[in-house]
Amino acid sequence: MAAPRTPASSPWAPLRHRVFAGLWVGVFFSTLGVWMQTLGAQWLLVETPNAAAVVALVQVATTLPMMLLALPAGVLADVFDRRWLLLVVQGYLTVLAVLLWVATVTDRMTPWLLLGFTFLLGVGGAVQIPTWQASTSELVPRAQVRAAAQLEMVAINLSRAAGPALAGVIIANVGVSAVFGLNALAAVPMAVALLLWRREPTLTPGGRERFWSALRAGGRYVWHDADSRRILVRLAAYLFPAAALWALLPLAARRFGVGADGYGLLFAALGVGAITGALVLGRVRRFLSTTRTLTVSGAVMALALVLLVTVPSFAAAVVVGVAAGVSWTATISTLIAELRLFLPAWVMGRGMAVYTMVFTGCQALGALLWGLVAGWWGLTATYVICAVLSVVAVVAGLVWKVADAGEHAPDPVVYWAEARVSGDPDPDAGPVMVTVRYTIAPDDEADWLAAMRHLRRSRLRTGAIRWELYRDAEYPDRFVEQFRVGSWQEHLRQHEGRLTELDRQVEENAMRFSDPPVTATHLLPP
Structure with missing residues (x-):
C-alpha cells in the first residue's frame, strides 16, 4: 500500500523562511550570471576560426564538470558543513569570474583560455548545485519540500529566460567584458545569504567519513534503494526524449519562417509554461498522486512534441510551448522533491549528486543524439520518435510506479544492540x-x-x-x-x-x- 502523501503546501510558503528566501534569491542571481557568462563566451568565439566547433565546446566545458564531479561533490556536501562549502565555492567562482573579466578587458583572452575558464567555472557549479539541493530539506519543513522544489524551478527558468536576453542587450551596448564583470557580481547575493545563515552544526555518527569509502557508500545506497532507483530511472526516461525539445527548438521555430525574434518568443513560451507549472503544481498535487502527476505531464510532453511539428500556425506553436514548459516543470520538480523526501540525511548530498549527473547527462547525450537523428531523417521524424519514447516511458511508469513519500522523514533510528566484541577493535580493521x-x-x-x-x-x-x-x-x-x-x-x-x-x-x-x-x-x- 502506498504511503500517505505529505500534505500539499502553498507554493509561496518556503519563502517565509528567511534563510531559504535569501538563498533562493542568491541561486537566481548565480544562475542568471551563469547564463550571461555562457552567452558571452559563445559570442566572444563566433569570429574565431572553426567557430561552430569552438562555440559548441563552450557548452561541453560547462556540462562536463557536472557529469564528472557531481558525485564527488555530493560526498563533500555530506562530509563537510554545507554552509562553509557553499561559501568556499562562492569565493572560488568570484575569483575566477574576476580573472576572466580582467583577461577580457586587457585583451589577453584566447579561445583556449576562455574554454579553460569556462571549465573551471563549471567545476564550481558541479560542487554548488548538489550542495544547495541537499541543503533545501533542512531549510524548510518536510511538508514544504515539494513547494521548495517548485520555487527552485521558478528561479531556474526565470534566470534561463532573462540571462541570455539581458546578456544580449549588454553585449550590444557595452561589450562582452561587461557580461563577465556582472557574472562576478552575481555571486554576491548568494554569499550574503550564506553569511546570514546560522546553521546548526551536525554530528556525523562515527566521525567524518573518508572520501573513497563515502563515495562507494553513496553509490551503493542509490543502487540498492528501490525508491531512489525508480525516481532516477523515471527521470532519465523522461529527459532523454524531452531533450530534443530544447536542442532542436531553433529548427522548430524556423519551420514557421520566423526569425530570431520568433525563436525567442517560442523559447519564452517554454519559460512561461515552466514558471506557470511551478506555481500551479502545488494545487494539483492535492488531488493527484506522484504517479498520476508524472503520467499526465509525460503524456503532455509526448503530445507537445508531435504538435510542434504538425500545427499549422506559429501562434498555436507558442501555446504548445507553454504546455511543454508546464510538463517540464511538473516532472522535474516532482521527481527532485520525492527524492529529497526519500533520502536519509546521511546520504542526501550524494543522492542529489547522482540526480544532477542523470539530469545533465541525459540532456547532453540526448541533445547530441537527436541532433544527429534530425540531420539524417529530419525534424518531424525526430520529434515523432521522441514522442513515441515519451509514451513508452509513461506506460512503463504505470507498471513501475514512483511511490509517494510518507509524512515521516527517514530519520536515523538506533535499534541494534551494541556489538559483542572482545576489546576495542581498530576502526580501520576490515573487512x-x-x-x-x-x-x-x-x-x-x-x-x-x-x-x-x-x-x-x-x-x-x-x-x-x-x-x-x-x-x-x-x-x-x-x-x-x-x-x-x-x-x-x-x-x-x-x-x-x-x-x-x-x-x-x-x-x-x-x-x-x-x-x-x-x-x-x-x-x-x-
Whole structure:
C-alpha cells in the first residue's frame, strides 16, 4: 500500500523562511550570471576560426564538470558543513569570474583560455548545485519540500529566460567584458545569504567519513534503494526524449519562417509554461498522486512534441510551448522533491549528486543524439520518435510506479544492540563479516525468504558490500545470513546512524519467523 502523501503546501510558503528566501534569491542571481557568462563566451568565439566547433565546446566545458564531479561533490556536501562549502565555492567562482573579466578587458583572452575558464567555472557549479539541493530539506519543513522544489524551478527558468536576453542587450551596448564583470557580481547575493545563515552544526555518527569509502557508500545506497532507483530511472526516461525539445527548438521555430525574434518568443513560451507549472503544481498535487502527476505531464510532453511539428500556425506553436514548459516543470520538480523526501540525511548530498549527473547527462547525450537523428531523417521524424519514447516511458511508469513519500522523514533510528566484541577493535580493521543465524519452520520458509530479499537491500544500501544466505546442510531448517562491511568503523555507522524506521520494520519482519530468536556474531580479520 502506498504511503500517505505529505500534505500539499502553498507554493509561496518556503519563502517565509528567511534563510531559504535569501538563498533562493542568491541561486537566481548565480544562475542568471551563469547564463550571461555562457552567452558571452559563445559570442566572444563566433569570429574565431572553426567557430561552430569552438562555440559548441563552450557548452561541453560547462556540462562536463557536472557529469564528472557531481558525485564527488555530493560526498563533500555530506562530509563537510554545507554552509562553509557553499561559501568556499562562492569565493572560488568570484575569483575566477574576476580573472576572466580582467583577461577580457586587457585583451589577453584566447579561445583556449576562455574554454579553460569556462571549465573551471563549471567545476564550481558541479560542487554548488548538489550542495544547495541537499541543503533545501533542512531549510524548510518536510511538508514544504515539494513547494521548495517548485520555487527552485521558478528561479531556474526565470534566470534561463532573462540571462541570455539581458546578456544580449549588454553585449550590444557595452561589450562582452561587461557580461563577465556582472557574472562576478552575481555571486554576491548568494554569499550574503550564506553569511546570514546560522546553521546548526551536525554530528556525523562515527566521525567524518573518508572520501573513497563515502563515495562507494553513496553509490551503493542509490543502487540498492528501490525508491531512489525508480525516481532516477523515471527521470532519465523522461529527459532523454524531452531533450530534443530544447536542442532542436531553433529548427522548430524556423519551420514557421520566423526569425530570431520568433525563436525567442517560442523559447519564452517554454519559460512561461515552466514558471506557470511551478506555481500551479502545488494545487494539483492535492488531488493527484506522484504517479498520476508524472503520467499526465509525460503524456503532455509526448503530445507537445508531435504538435510542434504538425500545427499549422506559429501562434498555436507558442501555446504548445507553454504546455511543454508546464510538463517540464511538473516532472522535474516532482521527481527532485520525492527524492529529497526519500533520502536519509546521511546520504542526501550524494543522492542529489547522482540526480544532477542523470539530469545533465541525459540532456547532453540526448541533445547530441537527436541532433544527429534530425540531420539524417529530419525534424518531424525526430520529434515523432521522441514522442513515441515519451509514451513508452509513461506506460512503463504505470507498471513501475514512483511511490509517494510518507509524512515521516527517514530519520536515523538506533535499534541494534551494541556489538559483542572482545576489546576495542581498530576502526580501520576490515573487512568485517557479520553472521546472523535463523531457525525457520518449513511452513514459513517461503514467506521468510521473501522478507529476506527486502532485508538484503537494507543491508546493502546501509553499508554492506556483499550479502549471502546459506542453508545448513545438516539441519535444513537452519539458515545463516552473512554480510560483509568494509571496516569496523563502517559497521559502527550502521549501528549509530544509517538505519531508519523502514530498515527496522524490514528487519523485524524477517526476524519474527525465527524460533528460537536469531543470534549474531562479528568476525574480524586475525
